[in-house]
Amino acid sequence: MVIETFNLTKQYDGKGGCVDINLSVKEGEVFGFLGPNGAGKSTLVKTLVGLLRPTGGSARVLGRPLGDIRAMGKIGYLPENFRYHDWMTGLEVMRFHAELYKIPRPAERISELLELVGLSGHEKKKVAGYSKGMQQRLGLAVALLADPALVFLDEPTSALDPVGRIEVREIIRDLKKKGKTVFLNSHLLSEVEMVCDRVAVINRGRIIACGDLKDLLFENSALTAKVGSPAEGLIEELKKIALQVKLQEDILTIKVAKRDDIPMIAKVIVQSGTPPLRIKNGRRFFGGAFCKSGEGRESY
Amino acid sequence: MITVIKYTFKEMFHKKALFFVLLLTLTYLTLYGFGIKEAYEALPRVNTLALPIFSEFITVGLYFASLIVAFLVVISSAGALSADVESGVMQAVLVKPIKRYEVVLGKFFGIGLMVSLYSLFLFFGIIFLNKALGARVVFSFSQVFNGALLFLWMPLILLSVCLWGSARMSTLGAGIMAVMLYGFALIGGWVEQIGYLISLGGRSATGLINAGIIASLLMPTDAIYRKMNSVLFSSNGIYFLRNNLLGGGAEPSLLMLFYAATYMVFMLYMAARSFALRDI
Ligand SMILES: Nc1ncnc2c1ncn2[C@@H]1O[C@H](COP(=O)(O)OP(=O)(O)OP(=O)(O)O)[C@@H](O)[C@H]1O
Ligand SMILES: [Mg+2]
Numbered sequence: 001m002v003i004e005t006f007n008l009t010k011q012y013d014g015k016g017g018c019v020d021i022n023l024s025v026k027e028g029e030v031f032g033f034l035g036p037n038g039a040g041k042s043t044l045v046k047t048l049v050g051l052l053r054p055t056g057g058s059a060r061v062l063g064r065p066l067g068d069i070r071a072m073g074k075i076g077y078l079p080e081n082f083r084y085h086d087w088m089t090g091l092e093v094m095r096f097h098a099e100l101y102k103i104p105r106p107a108e109r110i111s112e113l114l115e116l117v118g119l120s121g122h123e124k125k126k127v128a129g130y131s132k133g134m135q136q137r138l139g140l141a142v143a144l145l146a147d148p149a150l151v152f153l154d155e156p157t158s159a160l161d162p163v164g165r166i167e168v169r170e171i172i173r174d175l176k177k178k179g180k181t182v183f184l185n186s187h188l189l190s191e192v193e194m195v196c197d198r199v200a201v202i203n204r205g206r207i208i209a210c211g212d213l214k215d216l217l218f219e220n221s222a223l224t225a226k227v228g229s230p231a232e233g234l235i236e237e238l239k240k241i242a243l244q245v246k247l248q249e250d251i252l253t254i255k256v257a258k259r260d261d262i263p264m265i266a267k268v269i270v271q272s273g274t275p276p277l278r279i280k281n282g283r284r285f286f287g288g289a290f291c292k293s294g295e296g297r298e299s300y
Numbered sequence: 301m302i303t304v305i306k307y308t309f310k311e312m313f314h315k316k317a318l319f320f321v322l323l324l325t326l327t328y329l330t331l332y333g334f335g336i337k338e339a340y341e342a343l344p345r346v347n348t349l350a351l352p353i354f355s356e357f358i359t360v361g362l363y364f365a366s367l368i369v370a371f372l373v374v375i376s377s378a379g380a381l382s383a384d385v386e387s388g389v390m391q392a393v394l395v396k397p398i399k400r401y402e403v404v405l406g407k408f409f410g411i412g413l414m415v416s417l418y419s420l421f422l423f424f425g426i427i428f429l430n431k432a433l434g435a436r437v438v439f440s441f442s443q444v445f446n447g448a449l450l451f452l453w454m455p456l457i458l459l460s461v462c463l464w465g466s467a468r469m470s471t472l473g474a475g476i477m478a479v480m481l482y483g484f485a486l487i488g489g490w491v492e493q494i495g496y497l498i499s500l501g502g503r504s505a506t507g508l509i510n511a512g513i514i515a516s517l518l519m520p521t522d523a524i525y526r527k528m529n530s531v532l533f534s535s536n537g538i539y540f541l542r543n544n545l546l547g548g549g550a551e552p553s554l555l556m557l558f559y560a561a562t563y564m565v566f567m568l569y570m571a572a573r574s575f576a577l578r579d580i
Binding site for chain 1: 303307311314387390392393394395396397398399492511577579580
């Protein structure tokens, strides 16, 4: 396991942060860590890279205790509030961090990375004059400097334009191809689902779901059908196949056990003589959990 | 650690504050130069009368020079760790294969190197101005050498305190704490001298002297300053500065020097410890 946590807890004066986190991330996977604002994502990552001292539990990263120097040489980290010495140029920032990593002769690696994140041509400019997106690109290049085995990216696309977002996605896929492990923090399901193998969902400091993204998405998906007035016996018929059937006004919400049941459901509705006006595979993905707590209206 | 030292040293040149300190220094040296030139021309030719006055001017010159260096230390080190934490720069630095105490010591040596060079420049600037403008004092090599070492030791002590503050609190807090302690030391130094002068008059002033000693324990810079004076001016058994508020008085004991050294090392240790425990 590249990352293993055992009831890892980091709270600020007994409040906030993240609580009792139990995770294991395998080598070579892209792990998504999802949650609304203030859920505790950054707290966990900062604890894992040794910036915050845990208030409880324990963890191992790359087989070593938190903050261990030998592990840190193989870890890349893009902070959420990325900032680099603004009196340096982009190139100088890269050289400085290469020295901190003790990379011998980093020149080639540096220009390669600046090219990769689309900063070539800007490397001689002072970082103070960089736009937010350019700084985030620089941060990504710094995170990848040491050719790390494990990369933590805390909302790596928050300041990027749409093209930048696609580029970052490509970079993450490329890392995966090279066998690197990526831990990706995000509050956007759409971002995570395109690259991640497994995800954990955190809310109010606690993990509320963890597993294969496809299963999680499916576990929480329900079919909705606008049906006008349903024919006699339709609901009973549906209940035989579905886990749960609800009728509200003229909308049928049907939870299914497995994906393959979906065509079957549609068939039953049509055959019952109720013409469906619309059938939607409504993905709610923890919408319930988040809405109850009054946070995050997005598609979790 | 070498990397941190190197970049800390470089960073100093990018601080606007350094420019102001330089401006302040040049203004000061110019005014001081004009002042002593006038004064020395008006002095009697007889050495025994003029000597105490020369040493007085040198002492005063070094005293204000040490204030300028102290100012440089506070503005360049109160934020050395905290400002980087506050801006977020530290988040990217500390996730490298580097121990936190290395960052603290790197800052100490980086800033310390710069401050030492600056101190030496000021120290020899003052001595040179005096020599060039007619102060007929003769220093032996060892006097100047030891004097210079003591002069650059003062800001290093202050630096260790600033770093400790910067490691555990905000830049503002660290700055205020350092200035307050330094102020204590200055005032404590005067109070001790006043006590000493009173006691020369035959009356007891142990209260004042003890207050001064306590201030020196809180921040031993002023004691070092007096040691420097005695090293510079106590040649041939003559110590000219007995009756001076800034210099003279009882020469600090060897024990005080030992205390100052321990104090500095302890402050650095505390800085490293606080920083290791800090949430970034
Ligand atoms: N330095 C701090 N002091 C006190 N409380 C904090 C601190 N940092 C975070 N918190 C609290 O801890 C909780 C988790 O914060 P965290 O930054 O980890 O959330 P997040 O999931 O990264 O959110 P976002 O999506 O906004 O980045 C929040 O409730 C926040 O108020
Ligand atoms: Mg965050």
